[in-house]
Amino acid sequence: MQFDTLIKERQSCRNFSDKFVSKDLLYKIIASATNAPSACNSQPWRVFVTNTPEENAKMKSCLQNGGKNKFLDKAQAFIAVFGTEIVKLNAGTESKFDATHFVEYDIGEFVAYLTLAAKDNGLDSCIIGWVNNDEINAAFSVNGKCDIVVALGYAEKDKPREKSRKHLEEIIINYEK
Numbered sequence: 221m222q223f224d225t226l227i228k229e230r231q232s233c234r235n236f237s238d239k240f241v242s243k244d245l246l247y248k249i250i251a252s253a254t255n256a257p258s259a260c261n262s263q264p265w266r267v268f269v270t271n272t273p274e275e276n277a278k279m280k281s282c283l284q285n286g287g288k289n290k291f292l293d294k295a296q297a298f299i300a301v302f303g304t305e306i307v308k309l310n311a312g313t314e315s316k317f318d319a320t321h322f323v324e325y326d327i328g329e330f331v332a333y334l335t336l337a338a339k340d341n342g343l344d345s346c347i348i349g350w351v352n353n354d355e356i357n358a359a360f361s362v363n364g365k366c367d368i369v370v371a372l373g374y375a376e377k378d379k380p381r382e383k384s385r386k387h388l389e390e391i392i393i394n395y396e397k
C-alpha cells in the first residue's frame with residue numbers, strides 16, 4: 221500500500237469479523253515492526269502473541285476490567301507488548317540517561333510500526349492501553365511490564381473514517397503562515 225494511503229487508512233478497529241488470523245501472518249507483522257527505531261538500537265520490546273479462542277479469552281479478561289473495551293469480544297488475535305527492564309544503551313548515553321529512560325518511546329515506535337504493518341497486510345487493529353499488567357503476567361505466567369496490547373482482526377466493515385486531528389497551527393509551536 222502507498223504510504224500516504226496506509227497512514228490514512230490505519231484506524232482503530234472496533235468491529236472485527238470472525239475471520240481467523242494465522243500465527244504466520246502475526247509473525248510476519250512482528251518481523252516488519254522490528255524495523256522500528258529505538259534508542260541506541262536497544263530494541264527493548266518483547267511480545268506475547270495469542271490467536272486461539274482460549275488464549276484470546278484470557279487476554280480479553282485483562283483488557284476489559286470495569287466493562288471497558290467490550291468490542292474486544294470479537295478480536296481474533298492479540299500482541300501484548302512488554303518493555304524490557306534490562307536495556308543496553310551506548311556508554312555515552314548511559315552516562316546521561318537512566319537505562320530505561322527511552323523504553324516507553326521505543327515501545328511507542330514499535331507499536332506504531334506494528335499497526336501500520338498490520339494494515340499493510342490487510343489486518344485491522346486497535347491499540348489498547350486499558351491493560352491490567354498484573355493480570356496479564358498471571359494469566360500467561362510471564363514476568364514483565366506490559367502497558368500496551370494490540371488487538372487484531374479483519375474488520376467487519378472497512379470504510380476509512382474521516383480523521384479528527386489537530387491542525388498544524390496547534391502542533392507547530394513556531395508556526396508561520
Ligand SMILES: Cc1cc2nc3c(=O)[nH]c(=O)nc-3n(C[C@H](O)[C@H](O)[C@H](O)COP(=O)(O)O)c2cc1C
Nearest residue numbers: 230231232233234289346347348349350351368383
Ligand atoms: C496509548 C494508546 C492507548 C489506547 N487505548 C485504547 C483503549 O483502551 N481502547 C480503545 O478503544 N482505544 C484505545 N486507543 C485508540 C485511540 O482511541 C485512537 O487511536 C484515537 O482515538 C485515534 O483514532 P484512530 O486510531 O482511529 O486514528 C488507544 C490508543 C493509544 C495510542
